[in-house]
Amino acid sequence: MTSTTSLHDMGRNRKLRLLVAATGPRDTSWAQALVVRLSKNPQIEARAIVDDVVPRLTQTIIVMQNRGLALGAGDRADDIEFYRQQAFELVEWADLMVCVPLDADSIAKMLAGVTDTFLGEVLRGWDTQKSIVLVPGMSTHMWSNPMTKKHLNKLHRKWNWIRVVTPILWHYEGSPNPKRVPNWNGFNEVLGIIKNQADLLGLGRDVEVATGLGMADDAGVRVQCKLPPEIWTIILDYAGDWELSKALGMYTNLPMPTTWSSQPRDPNDPLKVYEHELEWTVLTCNSAAICKKISQSPPEFHDISALVIKLVIKFGLIDVLAYMEANRPDLFKAFDGTTLPTKASAYYPRADVLDYWKQSAWFRDRHVYDAEAVDGASRFGHVRVLDWWWRRSGLGMRYTESALEQASGNGHLLVLEWWRDAAAQDDKVVLRPGRSLLWATQHGQADVLRWWDASGIPAAHGDSVAKVASRWGQVEVLETWRRLKGDDKLVFDAEVLVPPTIFKHLSVLDWWRNFAHGELEGMEGRKQQVEFRTCNIEEALEDSIGDQSSVRRWWTQNGLNLGLRDEEWLKTRYAAALQRYISPRPGRMERVWQLKYSRGMEHSERLEKKAQESGLQAYIHRSGMNMKNNKSHSVLCTFIWVTGLGIDDT
Structure with missing residues (x-):
C-alpha cells in the first residue's frame, strides 16, 4: 500500500x-x-x-x-x-x-x-x-x-x-x-x-460509507409511528439524500444534485424531453404511473437513462422491472450483465431486487455477476446482502481480499463478525484478510485492530502497522498496537520517523519520543531504541510539503543538530538521546541566525556556564564537538536562543 x-x-x-x-x-x-x-x-x-x-x-x-x-x-x-x-x-x-x-x-x-x-x-x-x-x-x-x-x-x-x-x-x-x-x-x-x-x-460512486442503519437485521419488523414533517425534514437533511426526500414528498433544504435538472437539457429534442419527464415520474410517482409513462414512450426511445436505472434499484421498483421485462425488452436490456446484482448489493442494498434478479425468466441460466457485488457489500456494511448471497442465492460467492480489507478500513465490525461466523460454518467460505491490518491502520480503526488480534485469524502485514500508522498520523493506532504486541515486540525500522517528518505529524513524533524514553503508560521508564539518521531527517524536511517551520522546530527543540556533516551526518542515532527543552520564546526565532553569526567567541565562558546549567553542554559533547571550536560555539548559541534560556541576559 x-x-x-x-x-x-x-x-x-x-x-x-x-x-x-x-x-x-x-x-x-x-x-x-x-x-x-x-x-x-x-x-x-x-x-x-x-x-x-x-x-x-x-x-x-x-x-x-x-x-x-x-x-x-x-x-x-x-x-x-x-x-x-x-x-x-x-x-x-x-x-x-x-x-x-x-x-x-x-x-x-x-x-x-x-x-x-x-x-x-x-x-x-x-x-x-x-x-x-x-x-x-x-x-x-x-x-x-x-x-x-x-x-x-x-x-x-x-x-x-x-x-x-x-x-x-x-x-x-x-x-x-x-x-x-x-x-x-x-x-x-x-x-x-x-x-x-x-x-x-458510475452509479453508486457518490455513496458514502454506510452507517449502522444498513447493518441491522430488521427483516419482518414493522414499525408503526408518525412523525411531524419537520422532523422528517431534519432526518432526511441529515442523511443527505435529496432523492429520498423528493420521493417521499418531504420538504428539504438540500440542493438539487448536479445529475438532476428542472428543465430538459434540450427542449427541442422530443427524446430528451421524454427522458426528462420519465426521470421525474420515477422519482415522484408510484409504480403504476411509471409503467404508464413507459408505455407512452416515443417509438425511437430505446435507452433508459442511468438515473432511471438507479432509482428503480434504489427504491426497489419490482413492478416496474417486471413491466419492462414483459413489455419493453429493449429497455430492460439496460439491466443486463452485472448491473442488477452489483448495484443492488454494493451501492443500493435491496435483497428484494436480488430476489427478482435470481427468479426472473430473463436471467434464467445466465446469472452474470462478479466479485464487486460481495466486495462492495462488505465495504459499505451491508450484512443482509452478504447473508443473501450466502444463504439464499444458491450461487457461489465471488469475492477478493478487498472484501475484508475495505470492511476493516471502514470499521465494519459486524461485517467482520459475519465473515468469521460464515467461514466457521461453511468450508466454501475462505477468509482472505489481505492487507486488512494496513487498511484499518491507515484509517485509524483501532477497534478493528483489537478485533483482528482477538479473533485468532492469521493476518499478514502486522510488521508494517507501526510504519503505516506513522505515515498517516494515527497515534491511537500506534498506542493500541503497542499494547497489543508489547513494547519489545513492536516492529519498526530506522525509517519510521521519516514519514511523520515529511507529513508534519508532530503528535506521532511526540509518541515515538515518549516511546523511546519509556514514558508511555505502562512502560515504567523502560527505554526503547528508535533509530534515525540525521541525513534522512534533513532529506525528509526538504521533502516536507508546505510550511516546514513547525516540524523543523520540533526537531530543533528536541536536540537534533541539523548542521552535522560527513560521518556524523550519516551516523545512526537514537530517539532516546533526544533532549526535550522548553518552548522558544514567541517572536525570537527570526533572530537565531543573526545570533549564530554575530556572537563569535565573545561570551564563551558565560555560554559554557549557561550550557552546564541547562544540560546543553552534554549534548554538545555527545555530538563530538569542541566548545572552543567556533562552529560548536555558534551551534550552542543557537540552541540556547531557540530554547529561550535568556542569552541576552548572560
Whole structure:
C-alpha cells in the first residue's frame, strides 16, 4: 500500500473503458470524431483499432492498426503472436466496443468466426457479457442486398450482445471522376449510448460509507409511528439524500444534485424531453404511473437513462422491472450483465431486487455477476446482502481480499463478525484478510485492530502497522498496537520517523519520543531504541510539503543538530538521546541566525556556564564537538536562543 493510496479512492476512479474500431481506409473519420468528442470526458478512457492510422487519432489515444494475421512473406511468427496477445488483452480490458463503421466484409467474417485480422481476433474472442455497438458501413446497394438482411436478422435473433444502430451508407456522385458521398445521422445516437454506459458504470460512486442503519437485521419488523414533517425534514437533511426526500414528498433544504435538472437539457429534442419527464415520474410517482409513462414512450426511445436505472434499484421498483421485462425488452436490456446484482448489493442494498434478479425468466441460466457485488457489500456494511448471497442465492460467492480489507478500513465490525461466523460454518467460505491490518491502520480503526488480534485469524502485514500508522498520523493506532504486541515486540525500522517528518505529524513524533524514553503508560521508564539518521531527517524536511517551520522546530527543540556533516551526518542515532527543552520564546526565532553569526567567541565562558546549567553542554559533547571550536560555539548559541534560556541576559 503506497503512501498515496486511500480507501476512498478505491473504485471511485473507475472509468468506462471504450474500444473504438473502424474498418476501411477512408472510414476512420467517424471514429476520430467520436474519440475527439469523448477525449475530455473524465468518465471515459478509450483505445482504437483502425485500418488507417492517422496522426490526429494517435495524439489523443492509444491506436493499433488492424493488420492481417496471415503469415506472409517477410512476416515473423513472433509478430503474429504479439498481435494475438494484444487482442486477448484488449478483450479483457474493454467494457464496451463501438465499431464505427464495420464494413460488410468484416460483418460477414465476424458471423463466420473468421480471425484473419487483428480486429477479427478481438471480435472472435469478445466476452458476450459486454456490449458491442455496431454501425454498419457499406454502399446503398450492399445495404439493400438480401445478404445484409440475413446477417442483421442473425444478429438480432442470436447475438443479443451486439446492438446495431443507424448505418453509414454511401454512394457515388459526379463525373467523370465520381466522388464517394457518405450519409450518416446516427453520431449523436452512438454518443448518447456511450455516455449512458459511462453514467451507468458510475452509479453508486457518490455513496458514502454506510452507517449502522444498513447493518441491522430488521427483516419482518414493522414499525408503526408518525412523525411531524419537520422532523422528517431534519432526518432526511441529515442523511443527505435529496432523492429520498423528493420521493417521499418531504420538504428539504438540500440542493438539487448536479445529475438532476428542472428543465430538459434540450427542449427541442422530443427524446430528451421524454427522458426528462420519465426521470421525474420515477422519482415522484408510484409504480403504476411509471409503467404508464413507459408505455407512452416515443417509438425511437430505446435507452433508459442511468438515473432511471438507479432509482428503480434504489427504491426497489419490482413492478416496474417486471413491466419492462414483459413489455419493453429493449429497455430492460439496460439491466443486463452485472448491473442488477452489483448495484443492488454494493451501492443500493435491496435483497428484494436480488430476489427478482435470481427468479426472473430473463436471467434464467445466465446469472452474470462478479466479485464487486460481495466486495462492495462488505465495504459499505451491508450484512443482509452478504447473508443473501450466502444463504439464499444458491450461487457461489465471488469475492477478493478487498472484501475484508475495505470492511476493516471502514470499521465494519459486524461485517467482520459475519465473515468469521460464515467461514466457521461453511468450508466454501475462505477468509482472505489481505492487507486488512494496513487498511484499518491507515484509517485509524483501532477497534478493528483489537478485533483482528482477538479473533485468532492469521493476518499478514502486522510488521508494517507501526510504519503505516506513522505515515498517516494515527497515534491511537500506534498506542493500541503497542499494547497489543508489547513494547519489545513492536516492529519498526530506522525509517519510521521519516514519514511523520515529511507529513508534519508532530503528535506521532511526540509518541515515538515518549516511546523511546519509556514514558508511555505502562512502560515504567523502560527505554526503547528508535533509530534515525540525521541525513534522512534533513532529506525528509526538504521533502516536507508546505510550511516546514513547525516540524523543523520540533526537531530543533528536541536536540537534533541539523548542521552535522560527513560521518556524523550519516551516523545512526537514537530517539532516546533526544533532549526535550522548553518552548522558544514567541517572536525570537527570526533572530537565531543573526545570533549564530554575530556572537563569535565573545561570551564563551558565560555560554559554557549557561550550557552546564541547562544540560546543553552534554549534548554538545555527545555530538563530538569542541566548545572552543567556533562552529560548536555558534551551534550552542543557537540552541540556547531557540530554547529561550535568556542569552541576552548572560
